[in-house]
Amino acid sequence: MKFRASELPLTPLSLKDTISIRTGDWKYVEPFYEEKLSPCISACPVGTDVTSCIALLAKEEFQEAAKLWKESNPFPGVCGRVCPRFCERECLRQHLGGSITIHLLERFIGDLNVDIQNKSQKTGKKMAVIGSGPAGLSCAYHLSRKGYKVTLFEKEKLLGGLLRAIPSYRLPPQIVDKEIEGILKQGIDIEINKESGKDFSLEELKQQFDAICIATGLKERKLNIRGTELFNVWSGREFLKLNNDIQNKKITVIGGGDTAIDAARVALRKGSEVFVFYRRRREDMPANPYEVEEAIEEGVNIKYLSEPLRIEKCSSFLRLFLKKKADENSEFFIDTDGVVMAVGEEREMLNNEIKDTFLCGDILTQKGTVSHAIGSGKETASLIHKYFFGEETSITLPAVVESEDLNLDYFKEEYPPEEKKRDMSQRIKDFDEIYQGLTREEVIIKEATRCFGCGKCSGCDNCYVFCPDAAIFKQDGKYIIDYDHCKGCGICMEECPRGVISMRRTEK
Amino acid sequence: MKKLLTGNYAASYGAILSRAEVISAYPITPQTQIVEKLSTMVAEGKLDAEFINVESERSALAVCMGASATGARAFTATSAQGLALMHELLHWAAGARLPLVLVNVNRAMAPGWTVWCDENDSLSQRDTGWIQLYCESNQEVLDTVIQAYKIAEKTMLPVMICMDGIFLSHTQEVVDLPEQEKVDRFLSPYKPPFSLDTSSPHALGSLTPPHVYFEFRYKLQQAMDEAQAEIEKTGKEFGNTFGRDYGLLDEYLLNEAEIIIVALGTVCGTCRVAIDRLNEKGNKVGMLRIRTFRPLPKKKIIESLKDVKKVIIIDRNISYGHHGILHEEIKSAFYRKLNIPLFGFIAGLGGRDITPEDIEQMVNYTLKHEESDTDILWWGVNK
Numbered sequence: 001m002k003f004r005a006s007e008l009p010l011t012p013l014s015l016k017d018t019i020s021i022r023t024g025d026w027k028y029v030e031p032f033y034e035e036k037l038s039p040c041i042s043a044c045p046v047g048t049d050v051t052s053c054i055a056l057l058a059k060e061e062f063q064e065a066a067k068l069w070k071e072s073n074p075f076p077g078v079c080g081r082v083c084p085r086f087c088e089r090e091c092l093r094q095h096l097g098g099s100i101t102i103h104l105l106e107r108f109i110g111d112l113n114v115d116i117q118n119k120s121q122k123t124g125k126k127m128a129v130i131g132s133g134p135a136g137l138s139c140a141y142h143l144s145r146k147g148y149k150v151t152l153f154e155k156e157k158l159l160g161g162l163l164r165a166i167p168s169y170r171l172p173p174q175i176v177d178k179e180i181e182g183i184l185k186q187g188i189d190i191e192i193n194k195e196s197g198k199d200f201s202l203e204e205l206k207q208q209f210d211a212i213c214i215a216t217g218l219k220e221r222k223l224n225i226r227g228t229e230l231f232n233v234w235s236g237r238e239f240l241k242l243n244n245d246i247q248n249k250k251i252t253v254i255g256g257g258d259t260a261i262d263a264a265r266v267a268l269r270k271g272s273e274v275f276v277f278y279r280r281r282r283e284d285m286p287a288n289p290y291e292v293e294e295a296i297e298e299g300v301n302i303k304y305l306s307e308p309l310r311i312e313k314c315s316s317f318l319r320l321f322l323k324k325k326a327d328e329n330s331e332f333f334i335d336t337d338g339v340v341m342a343v344g345e346e347r348e349m350l351n352n353e354i355k356d357t358f359l360c361g362d363i364l365t366q367k368g369t370v371s372h373a374i375g376s377g378k379e380t381a382s383l384i385h386k387y388f389f390g391e392e393t394s395i396t397l398p399a400v401v402e403s404e405d406l407n408l409d410y411f412k413e414e415y416p417p418e419e420k421k422r423d424m425s426q427r428i429k430d431f432d433e434i435y436q437g438l439t440r441e442e443v444i445i446k447e448a449t450r451c452f453g454c455g456k457c458s459g460c461d462n463c464y465v466f467c468p469d470a471a472i473f474k475q476d477g478k479y480i481i482d483y484d485h486c487k488g489c490g491i492c493m494e495e496c497p498r499g500v501i502s503m504r505r506t507e508k
Numbered sequence: 509m510k511k512l513l514t515g516n517y518a519a520s521y522g523a524i525l526s527r528a529e530v531i532s533a534y535p536i537t538p539q540t541q542i543v544e545k546l547s548t549m550v551a552e553g554k555l556d557a558e559f560i561n562v563e564s565e566r567s568a569l570a571v572c573m574g575a576s577a578t579g580a581r582a583f584t585a586t587s588a589q590g591l592a593l594m595h596e597l598l599h600w601a602a603g604a605r606l607p608l609v610l611v612n613v614n615r616a617m618a619p620g621w622t623v624w625c626d627e628n629d630s631l632s633q634r635d636t637g638w639i640q641l642y643c644e645s646n647q648e649v650l651d652t653v654i655q656a657y658k659i660a661e662k663t664m665l666p667v668m669i670c671m672d673g674i675f676l677s678h679t680q681e682v683v684d685l686p687e688q689e690k691v692d693r694f695l696s697p698y699k700p701p702f703s704l705d706t707s708s709p710h711a712l713g714s715l716t717p718p719h720v721y722f723e724f725r726y727k728l729q730q731a732m733d734e735a736q737a738e739i740e741k742t743g744k745e746f747g748n749t750f751g752r753d754y755g756l757l758d759e760y761l762l763n764e765a766e767i768i769i770v771a772l773g774t775v776c777g778t779c780r781v782a783i784d785r786l787n788e789k790g791n792k793v794g795m796l797r798i799r800t801f802r803p804l805p806k807k808k809i810i811e812s813l814k815d816v817k818k819v820i821i822i823d824r825n826i827s828y829g830h831h832g833i834l835h836e837e838i839k840s841a842f843y844r845k846l847n848i849p850l851f852g853f854i855a856g857l858g859g860r861d862i863t864p865e866d867i868e869q870m871v872n873y874t875l876k877h878e879e880s881d882t883d884i885l886w887w888g889v890n891k
Contacts, residue, residue, distance in 0.1 A: 017861045018624060018674040026541055469537065469623055487537060 019485075024471060027488030027506055031463075031481060034502045035398060036455030039090035040102060042400045045367070045375035046073045050087060050102055051453050057105060058448035066114035069106070074141045074183050075134065075374055077110025077175040079103070081435070082166055083371040084288050092403050092454055097414045100451050104419055104438045111437065113178055118186040120147035125388055128153060128209040130196050133161025134370045135361020136215030137183050138377025143213075144186040146385050151209070152188055155195035161217060163370065165240045165259075167266050168431045170291075202354050210388070211356040213380060215373075218345035218362045223254065227311025228341065232318060236342030239263050247271035252320055252334055254278075254308050255342035256285035257368075261292060263340045264300045269428055274299070275334060277306040279325055286344075286368075298428050311339055358384055401454040405499030410462070414450050417442045457500045463492035513683040515676030518646040519585060519611045519669070520545035521683075522653025524555055525691045526609075528583035530575035532560040532568040534590060537623045538673035539613040542585040565590035569597040569610070576606040577712055579703035581657060584608070587673060588615035588629040595633065598666075602637025602728065604713050607660035607698070608667070609653060610638075614773065615673040616858040624859020625673040627773060627825040631801070631833045637728055639667040639735055640801040642772040644758070646681040651752055654691055655742045661698050662742075663735045665728075670801075672774040672824075674859060686750050694749050732803040739800055756805040758797035759812060761787065765794030767874055768813055770838055771822040772798040775855075775862050779822075782867035793871055798834065806841040818849050818874050822867075822887075824856045831884045851880045855887035862887075 040050045048069060056065035069076050080103050091099035125148050129140045132154040140150045158164055163176045184190065194200060196216065205212050220235045222228065234242070236259035251267040253260050256278035264274045276295075278285060281304050285292055296302060305325040312319045317335050324330035347363060360380035361373040420436035427434050438447060463479055464472045471486040472479055493501040513521065519542045523531065531550070533543035549555035558575075562568045565586050572582035586594065591612050601608055616626040630640060639659065643649045649671050656667040671677060704710060716724060736756060743754030760780055762768065769779050776797040783793045796812050798804075813819055823832025830836060835852035842848070851874045856862040866887060873885070 015861075015863055018678075018859055021674055021678045023538065023623070023674060023678050026544075468621060487540070 022484040023469065024482075024484050024486045024488070027486065029488045029490070029503045030483060030486060030506050031488070031490065031493050031501045031503055033457065033479060033481075033500055035457060035500055036405070036502075037398050037400045038452075038454035038456070039092060039400055039402075040087035040100075040454075042397075043086040043090040045086065045369065045371040046079075046378060047375065048072045051451060051456050053109065054100070054102075054105060054448050054451040055453055055456070055458075057109070057443055058451070060444055062109075062112055063114055066109045066112045067116050069109050070114070070116045070182070072378065073374055074138065075110070075179050075370070076106045077179050078134070078163060078171060079371055079374070080105075080107025080110050080437075081171050081175070084369055086371070092401070092406060092452060093450060095403060096408055096411055097450070098416045101416045101419070101438075101447060105443060105447055107437050108440075108443050110175070110179065113182075115182055115185060118145050120145050122149070123147040123388070125149070125210045126208070127151070127211055127213065127384070128205045129213045129215060130205075131161060131215035131217060131361070132159040132180075132190070133215060133217050133361060133373060134163055135217070135363075135373035135377040135380075136161065136213070137180065138374040139213050139215055139360050139381050140188050140377075141183045141186055142378050142381030143384060144188050146381065148384075150188045151191060153191045153194045153196065153200070155193065155198075157192055159190065159192070162237075165237055165262075167240065167262050167269075169265070169269070169427065169434050170262070172433050202357065206354065206356070211358065211384060212354070213358045213360055213384065214350070214363060215359070215361040215377065216348075216363055217373075218366065218368075219348050221344045221346045223308060223341050223343055225308055225310050227313070227318070230311055230313050230318060232338040233311060234338065234340050236260060236263050236340055239338075239340045239342075240266060245270065246338065249273070249337035250275070250335070251338045251340065252277065252336040253340040253342060254320075255340075255344070256280065256287060257342060257344060258287045258291070260340070260342035261287040261295050261300075263342050265291075265295050265298060266431075267340070268295075268298055268300055269431055272337075274301065275336070276300060276302040277308065277320075277322055278302065278304050279307045281305065294434070297424060358387075398455070399502075401499040406452060406454065407495060407497045410460075410497035411452060414446075416450070417446045453498055455499055458498060460497060462495045462497065463501060466491050466495045509685045509687075510682055511685050512680045513646055513650075514541065514678055514680050515643075515646045515649050515671045516541035516613070516678070517545055518650040518681075518683050519653055519671070520549075521685060522611075522650040523583045523609070524549060525650075525686060525688060526583075526654050526657045526695055527581060527692075527697070528555075528557055528609075529580040530558045530560065530572060530582045531584065532562055532571035532575075532582070533584045533586065534562055534565045534568050536565070536587045536590040536615075538615055538677040539585045539587040539590070539611070541677070542611060542613070546583070565593045566597060569594045569601065569608075572608050572610075573597065573601050573604065573606050574704075576601075576608050577604070577704045579698065579700040581698045582606075582608050583610075585611040585613065587613045588617055591629050591633060592617065595636070598633055598636035598638060600713065601666045603724070605664040605728070605731070606666055607657070607664055609656045609660060609669065610666065611649075611653065611669045611671070613673045613677045614670055620858075622858050623673070625675055625774075625824070626857045626859070627670065627672070627833075628857075630668060630670045631825045633668070634802060634833070637665070637732070638802065639663070639665050639732075639739070641667065641669050641739075642797075642799055642801055643669065643671045643676065644774060644776045644797060644799075646676055646679070647683050647752070648754070649676065650683055650685070651746060651750070651754065654686070654695055655739075655746050655754065657698070658695050658742050659735065659738050662738050663731050664701075665731050665735060670773070675774040684750075684752075690749060694746065736800070736803050736805055754799065756800040757808055757812065758799050760795040760797070762794040762796065762812055764792050766792040766817045767794075767820060767871060768816045768818075769793065769795045769820045769822060769867070769871075770798060770809075770813075770834065771795070772801060772834060773824060775822055775824060775867075778862055778864055779867055782864040782871070785864065786868055786871055791871065791875070798837075801834075801837075804837055804841065809838065809841050810845050813848065814846060816848060818851060820851045820853065820870055820874055822853050822855055822862070822870070824854075824862070826854055826857070826884075849879050851877075851885060852883065853885045853887045860888060
């Protein structure tokens with residue numbers, strides 16, 4: 001090859017540096033940063049940004065954590081105590097030491113009693129919310145925070161609906177009082193002792209308000225057997241409201257839901273001997289499994305696969321006849337001083353033809369948990385806002401992090417702290433709360449820092465450090481991918497502990 | 509047919525046109541595209557070859573060696589740490605006299621982690637018994653792959669073709685793709701003198717006590733010596749067929765030069781431009797590109813450099829504790845033959861650029877000095 005440079009076709013000639021050569025342009029896949037939904041958020045009926053709140057707790061920014069929590073859920077103190085913990089069932093920490101005890105962190109947040117300000121602009125719209133259970137309160141709260149003038153109607157003297165039926169050993173009433181107070185501070189008018197259909201009609205409300213939201217919940221289901229009208233035969237809710245002493249009595253509960261277990265444990269605490277009859281198996285019980293376990297621990301006798309037939313009045317007691325499930329010839333009876341029928345709830349027939357009327361809570365969803373009610377209230381508030389102002393409230397949700405998205409090599413196996421629990425011999429004597437929550441130190445040092453923060457970038461620099469092509473750089477605290485030099489090897493995605501980086505096909 | 513190709517794809521087409529039968533490699537930047545292209549061609553049925561995926565470069569070379577021992581034409585490619593991982597088998601392949609072709613895309617050795625170019629990776633495999641050919645352009649990469657099979661199969665020595673990573677591997681140039689028919693005429697199918705066959709099992713590379721081992725090594729060196737002529741002959745023959753001549757060395761404006769730059773790889777392209785500029789100003793500078801590093805064509809080098817006043821060596825590499833590797837080679841070639849001052853520059857390690865201005869300044873330094881001030885003339889390093 002004997003020729004002059006000027007005669008050559010373009011030869012490799014270095015003039016600046018090889019950075020100008022786009023070594024990444026042959027890739028067919030490329031990484032991108034995509035924060036994802038953590039499984040806990042995805043599972044939460046309220047959709048609370050759990051991981052962000054926990055990250056704030058870990059940084060000891062308690063006020064901020066509480067404010068962020070209350071942006072979506074004004075009831076952390078309540079939910080931290082009574083929610084069935086859908087989040088914890090999905091928590092990916094369970095593969096490395098045990099799920100984060102999110103309910104305890106939530107409870108901690110609730111007990112901080114942090115108020116949040118309502119800085120909304122007035123919309124000029126007036127809303128009536130009927131029913132002050134968790135759904136109605138949540139809906140009123142969120143509407144108020146969107147700038148609506150809300151009036152809340154409650155048939156009872158006390159606000160709270162079914163929250164008031166939860167025994168105080170699970171949910172002390174002052175917790176409910178405090179959080180309702182926080183909700184009312186958003187600027188909500190209340191009308192107590194006002195029952196729809198009795199004290200006012202929907203049509204009347206329609207005259208005064210731009211729209212109505214009905215959150216009156218479900219009514220208790222009745223058993224269609226003989227003897228339910230007898231004295232000392234109560235529905236679950238009736239029994240839980242009773243103030244009378246039932247010491248040294250024998251109480252029989254029919255049912256297997258939360259109300260049945262609540263009734264049984266209340267009766268026990270009042271000094272009675274308690275039997276629960278449930279028509280299916282233990283694993284079929286809708287009640288929280290850990291509460292069933294505690295009830296048994298405390299001395300509640302539970303019999304499964306038993307169906308009630310009738311109740312008969314004997315001289316000074318009642319005789320409840322039952323049979324074994326699917327066995328017609330197995331009739332047996334139990335003599336008892338009282339029968340509690342906690343056999344679930346059902347929807348009332350409702351005239352929802354009225355214009356500008358919305359529903360939320362159990363009446364709409366029939367999900368039956370406080371958390372679902374709160375979530376439904378929030379969702380309906382958004383829906384109402386969209387109805388009036390057409391504002392887009394639904395967004396495309398990001399993907400949910402799955403366990404294979406994480407890189408567990410970057411986390412240590414760590415166990416949750418054990419929550420202090422009152423001793424059995426003590427706790428069955430009174431109605432004081434059983435669980436004691438976590439201390440400040442347990443929250444910061446152990447539990448909050450144990451959270452993986454699935455799907456959220458923590459700025460750990462792994463992508464930046466591991467990129468073999470130096471194609472990731474940092475700018476204003478963010479990572480930027482230099483696609484001209486990224487070859488799509490996927491190492492950043494692999495090494496991201498939290499599943500924040502995804503791969504996509506390149507457009508060619 | 510002319511195509512705009514990167515150095516990597518030029519290597520792939522070289523292997524395709526040479527009808528490589530077994531290809532095995534492990535991905536490593538900046539080499540990956542070479543075998544990616546080949547695997548695509550195999551997958552699409554456009555190349556009749558076995559593409560064998562492996563878990564490491566060491567296995568890739570082992571696969572190629574096994575294939576070659578059965579009489580197949582084998583091809584692999586790698587870079588830097590990948591070549592280092594092959595080290596043990598590099599010795600084995602040469603000792604077993606397997607005519608493999610390996611393309612090494614030169615990349616600096618880590619750490620610090622890098623994907624950019626210098627030549628320490630292949631130059632530090634100098635003594636493994638492989639023929640080493642260094643390319644300057646993408647056309648040369650393609651042409652050299654085809655020639656390499658011919659040289660390898662003639663000498664029964666493995667050939668390593670080296671190209672500068674990123675500079676060639678990722679830069680597109682116009683490359684003339686020879687017609688398959690012509691290539692087939694130039695490079696006939698590999699007919700091994702012996703091969704492994706399941707119907708007549710043999711073991712290769714078995715125990716060699718002192719009374720035979722020595723002779724194997726003597727023959728290996730003999731083959732290396734003879735390879736010089738073979739490389740030259742093949743390059744000429746290639747020129748006759750395809751119109752592009754290649755030799756052991758590549759001379760640029762040597763005749764009247766007083767200062768000659770000796771280098772290898774892509775820096776030579778930059779040298780041509782710098783030399784043109786220098787000579788326009790009345791200087792007399794030329795270049796000797798070392799295309800064939802092993803076997804080192806010592807006689808030819810002496811012949812080319814015997815009349816010059818000073819020799820500049822640009823090394824994009826270093827033998828730690830000594831100086832540039834090419835510098836050392838030239839110095840040893842000179843022993844008791846030539847007594848010309850050598851100016852050994854070390855430049856461009858880890859992909860740092862060497863521009864025409866850099867080379868002009870190196871020449872200016874050389875013009876002003878009778879002898880080099882130091883053993884190593886570090887160029888562009890922040891000390």
